[in-house]
Amino acid sequence: MIELAEVESRLALFAEGIAGRYYHIKPSSEYSSRRLIVDAASAAMTSDTLLLPDALDAEAPAYRVLALEQLAVAQFGSLDFTIAEARRRIPDLRRLAEPDLGVRVSDFELFYQHVEHPAVLSRLFAMCERGRLKAHIRHHYPGIKRHQDAYHERLLADMAAADLNSVPGVVQCLNFLLLGADLPELEKHPLGGALRDAFTSSATVGASVYDTAAASLACYALCEPFIVVHDAELALPDELELDEPAHWLQREARLEDWQEDLKEIDGMIMSVEMLDADNVAAADTDNLADGELRPDDLDLRALENERDTMKRRMDMERSAIRDATGKPRPEARSYRYDEWDYLGHRYLAKWCRLFEERLEPEDGADLNSLKQVIINHRAGVQQQLENIKPLGFQRVFRVADGDELDFNAVIQARQDIRAGISPDERVYSRRERVHRDVCASFLVDLSASTDDPIDEPEPDPTPTAADDGTVPNLRDPYDDDPYAIDHNLADAKRRRIIDVQREAMLVMSAALEQLGDSYGIYGFSGYGRDCVEFFVAKEPEQAFTQATLASIASMKPKRSTRMGPAIRHAVGKLLRSGNALKVLMILSDGFPQDSDYGPERGEHEYGLQDTAKALAEAHDKGVETFCVTVDRSGHDYLKRMCPDARYMVIEEIEDLPEALTKVYEALTA
Amino acid sequence: MSEAANLAYLGEQPYYLPLGDEVAVFQAAYEARLPVLLKGPTGCGKTRFVEHMAWRIFRGDDGGDASGAGIDIPLTTISCHEDLTATDMVGRFLLKGDETLWSDGPLTRAVRTGGLCYLDEIVEARKDTTVLIHSLTDHRRLLPVEKTGELVSAHPDFLLVISYNPGYQSVLKDLKPSTRQRFVSLTFDYPDPEREATIIAHESNVEPALAERLAVIGQKVRNLREHGFEEGVSTRLLIYTGQLVGKGIPARRAAEIAIVNAVSDDLTVQQAIADIVDAILP
Numbered sequence: 002m003i004e005l006a007e008v009e010s011r012l013a014l015f016a017e018g019i020a021g022r023y024y025h026i027k028p029s030s031e032y033s034s035r036r037l038i039v040d041a042a043s044a045a046m047t048s049d050t051l052l053l054p055d056a057l058d059a060e061a062p063a064y065r066v067l068a069l070e071q072l073a074v075a076q077f078g079s080l081d082f083t084i085a086e087a088r089r090r091i092p093d094l095r096r097l098a099e100p101d102l103g104v105r106v107s108d109f110e111l112f113y114q115h116v117e118h119p120a121v122l123s124r125l126f127a128m129c130e131r132g133r134l135k136a137h138i139r140h141h142y143p144g145i146k147r148h149q150d151a152y153h154e155r156l157l158a159d160m161a162a163a164d165l166n167s168v169p170g171v172v173q174c175l176n177f178l179l180l181g182a183d184l185p186e187l188e189k190h191p192l193g194g195a196l197r198d199a200f201t202s203s204a205t206v207g208a209s210v211y212d213t214a215a216a217s218l219a220c221y222a223l224c225e226p227f228i229v230v231h232d233a234e235l236a237l238p239d240e241l242e243l244d245e246p247a248h249w250l251q252r253e254a255r256l257e258d259w260q261e262d263l264k265e266i267d268g269m270i271m272s273v274e275m276l277d278a279d280n281v282a283a284a285d286t287d288n289l290a291d292g293e294l295r296p297d298d299l300d301l302r303a304l305e306n307e308r309d310t311m312k313r314r315m316d317m318e319r320s321a322i323r324d325a326t327g328k329p330r331p332e333a334r335s336y337r338y339d340e341w342d343y344l345g346h347r348y349l350a351k352w353c354r355l356f357e358e359r360l361e362p363e364d365g366a367d368l369n370s371l372k373q374v375i376i377n378h379r380a381g382v383q384q385q386l387e388n389i390k391p392l393g394f395q396r397v398f399r400v401a402d403g404d405e406l407d408f409n410a411v412i413q414a415r416q417d418i419r420a421g422i423s424p425d426e427r428v429y430s431r432r433e434r435v436h437r438d439v440c441a442s443f444l445v446d447l448s449a450s451t452d453d454p455i456d457e458p459e460p461d462p463t464p465t466a467a468d469d470g471t472v473p474n475l476r477d478p479y480d481d482d483p484y485a486i487d488h489n490l491a492d493a494k495r496r497r498i499i500d501v502q503r504e505a506m507l508v509m510s511a512a513l514e515q516l517g518d519s520y521g522i523y524g525f526s527g528y529g530r531d532c533v534e535f536f537v538a539k540e541p542e543q544a545f546t547q548a549t550l551a552s553i554a555s556m557k558p559k560r561s562t563r564m565g566p567a568i569r570h571a572v573g574k575l576l577r578s579g580n581a582l583k584v585l586m587i588l589s590d591g592f593p594q595d596s597d598y599g600p601e602r603g604e605h606e607y608g609l610q611d612t613a614k615a616l617a618e619a620h621d622k623g624v625e626t627f628c629v630t631v632d633r634s635g636h637d638y639l640k641r642m643c644p645d646a647r648y649m650v651i652e653e654i655e656d657l658p659e660a661l662t663k664v665y666e667a668l669t670a
Numbered sequence: 671m672s673e674a675a676n677l678a679y680l681g682e683q684p685y686y687l688p689l690g691d692e693v694a695v696f697q698a699a700y701e702a703r704l705p706v707l708l709k710g711p712t713g714c715g716k717t718r719f720v721e722h723m724a725w726r727i728f729r730g731d732d733g734g735d736a737s738g739a740g741i742d743i744p745l746t747t748i749s750c751h752e753d754l755t756a757t758d759m760v761g762r763f764l765l766k767g768d769e770t771l772w773s774d775g776p777l778t779r780a781v782r783t784g785g786l787c788y789l790d791e792i793v794e795a796r797k798d799t800t801v802l803i804h805s806l807t808d809h810r811r812l813l814p815v816e817k818t819g820e821l822v823s824a825h826p827d828f829l830l831v832i833s834y835n836p837g838y839q840s841v842l843k844d845l846k847p848s849t850r851q852r853f854v855s856l857t858f859d860y861p862d863p864e865r866e867a868t869i870i871a872h873e874s875n876v877e878p879a880l881a882e883r884l885a886v887i888g889q890k891v892r893n894l895r896e897h898g899f900e901e902g903v904s905t906r907l908l909i910y911t912g913q914l915v916g917k918g919i920p921a922r923r924a925a926e927i928a929i930v931n932a933v934s935d936d937l938t939v940q941q942a943i944a945d946i947v948d949a950i951l952p
Contacts, residue, residue: 010938011942012942015945015946018894019949065945143950404762405757
């Protein structure tokens with residue numbers, strides 16, 4: 002028995018290598034959406050996630066087999082399926098009437114709807130397509146063959162015999178064929194040979210998804226005589242008003258085609274407009290009646306209408322896909338971390354899922370005012386850091402190799418030669434740069450409460466019913482609009498905790514650039530243990546650029562404060578930096594809290610204990626930690642949370658930039 | 671002739687499979703005596719390309735106006751590192767018996783005698799070395815030797831070639847525009863799998879089918895280059911794998927030694943690469 006959590010990070014890298022892009026790996030049981038249900042025991046794929054069973058009664062490579070089988074859907078052309086091409090290529094399909102279902106269904110669904118019992122064709126197509134993909138996988142990844150055979154043997158051992166006189170029996174029989182079973186009884190049955198031929202016709206490397214469609218139609222024709230309507234065993238997800246993930250993937254792939262069409266229409270509009278401009282003089286001479294449109298105008302208007310319709314259709318389709326499959330995080334990477342349960346005195350293994358993503362700069366951010374902040378604080382901070390500034394180059398004497406002769410060493414060598422002693426060959430000197438081998442990480446709390454104005458009482462962070470009577474989403478009160486708080490125009494001008502935190506980060510960046518230390522700037526927030534968000538404004542190996550400035554500018558109050566996993570993630574980054582001195586500084590405005598950070602919401606001890614544990618772990622790994630908070634009541638909990646009382650409570654929040662510099666100097670001097 | 675000497679004197683034509691018009695461009699740059707900058711990841715064939723071009727220009731039929739006459743050492747390669755100083759390149763005073771003698775460094779020797787001088791991974795060297803080459807790379811073609819007060823004029827057949835690796839972002843900024851803009855620039859990358867397989871098969875003498883599999887491994891492992899190994903796996907390592915197989919090491923074991931263990935020290939990354947290798951090799 003192998004659990005997904007044990008192999009998740011390794012499997013994510015494997016999938017990224019094979020596919021050339023990152024996929025989150027999640028247990029199928031964790032997946033939920035309004036229109037899509039994935040069986041906990043099976044594998045599936047969404048646009049950015051591979052969904053795999055929680056555990057497998059098999060060896061570890063079985064997960065690689067399942068991952069490859071899912072990745073093959075995208076790699077070997079399943080999603081390229083279009084109904085127009087299918088009708089062009091498959092004569093048997095052309096003979097059937099084309100269903101009129103509009104554009105709001107996938108092309109797979111349009112294909113299934115050509116027959117009387119779409120659910121049956123859907124099942125048959127799925128089996129035949131898996132056969133085709135298996136052939137491709139084994140051809141392109143021959144090493145996986147032995148693992149796939151071993152896994153399939155295990156599956157076969159648990160399968161009941163197939164009855165070829167029913168649709169479920171036919172599907173089961175195809176499953177046997179797919180898993181490579183030897184079925185002597187198949188040959189004895191009147192349908193057996195034809196079924197095998199149909200299946201194998203598409204289960205080859207040269208076959209395309211359209212060959213699968215043709216094969217599944219042939220299988221459908223074979224079992225059509227004994228189809229029982231409303232067969233409970235054949236109830237398909239779409240019959241339950243749910244859909245299969247592949248449908249949505251195909252609809253997503255189709256969006257890209259529509260995008261191309263849209264570009265084409267835009268190009269045509271531009272051509273007509275340019276032609277119009279060239280013909281202005283000619284237009285003036287046209288004898289058109291009042292209000293009458295020239296033919297060119299008519300073309301233009303028709304094209305513009307077409308473009309607008311296309312745009313609307315695409316927006317609706319995107320919205321439908323998002324509604325069905327959930328919010329995608331294609332740019333993020335996910336990691337899992339243990340959490341300390343102080344009540345049970347144990348770690349909860351792989352309890353939290355953390356998403357790391359870049360803080361994308363926002364359009365129209367006022368960077369000039371931020372640059373001014375750096376200028377305003379420069380003098381004070383520079384003075385502060387004078388004490389730890391490296392000395393630049395130093396000349397090192399008596400070395401074996403260098404740019405100058407070291408005359409003292411040369412004279413000594415001469416004396417030695419004259420005295421009959423072997424001379425020291427280290428007669429050179431050279432200039433060497435004095436390095437500060439420091440890497441610092443700044444972890445900024447981006448919880449919703451950082452939206453609070455400075456010097457005002459802290460509001461209750463627990464979400465309540467909105468004033469307009471709408472009930473907040475208790476699962477995630479911040480829902481899908483993390484920036485909603487920031488869009489409160491009435492509060493736009495007030496100075497908030499987040500503003501000072503941002504400024505502190507800018508001032509530190511400018512100071513550390515001068516000092517030459519490598520440093521990373523991160524923010525964290527999230528909601529719930531399966532959605533801790535870790536935002537990257539700057540990595541230590543990246544230079545401070547205009548884009549970094551813009552990333553820091555885009556730090557916004559978001560959701561909750563689950564500190565433990567964010568600290569563990571930042572510590573992992575520091576350890577990988579390889580620097581001798583590693584420093585983690587956390588900027589926060591209150592105690593750790595999250596919706597499920599403890600047995601009861603509003604109870605802070607659990608989060609506090611987990612954070613304390615994460616800080617202790619960091620300390621044990623050789624990372625110097627320090628918490629800076631603007632919460633004036635912070636002494637109460639910080640002295641219990643931070644090892645060796647490594648914390649500071651800022652009384653006047655405006656002092657944060659200078660205070661941070663002082664702390665940094667003390668930690669790294 | 672030893673292998674090292676054979677390389678320096680380029681007795682045989684070094685194998686190089688062109689990926690574009692780089693041979694013609696380099697040839698033209700040489701004829702115009704324009705210094706050349708090669709950009710590209712580790713092990714993608716930059717050094718081999720320079721060796722190949724040195725052979726073509728000074729030993730083959732492509733010499734043009736140079737024709738290689740009298741050039742004993744067609745290629746001088748200096749592998750730059752963070753302790754490499756201007757002194758190491760230009761020369762230094764040595765104590766010999768009772769005398770203090772000046773000894774030319776490799777750059778000065780190449781400037782005096784002609785041929786290509788290739789500064790490999792120039793950004794690894796200290797900044798004073800990059801400033802040193804400025805006067806060599808413009809119309810003056812001069813090398814000032816500060817310690818002897820000499821101003822060495824470059825041999826008519828001398829050409830400076832430098833390379834650096836844009837993968838190392840932190841040192842990218844170290845190649846200042848004032849240096850970068852003195853060179854014509856050729857960008858290299860790993861070949862596509864088909865041509866990489868041809869290179870692997872030629873260099874390691876493995877069967878084309880295995881070479882093709884190794885090239886696919888290279889392509890897939892490079893997809894992980896963000897995970898602590900910016901370069902991905904080099905063509906050189908794929909060739910090493912092929913060479914180990916040629917010496918009787920089983921393909922999976924050879925890949926483990928030459929690829930999996932070589933590109934990363936992170937255990938999870940190593941396991942994932944091993945999984946990729948396992949899936950792709952028959």
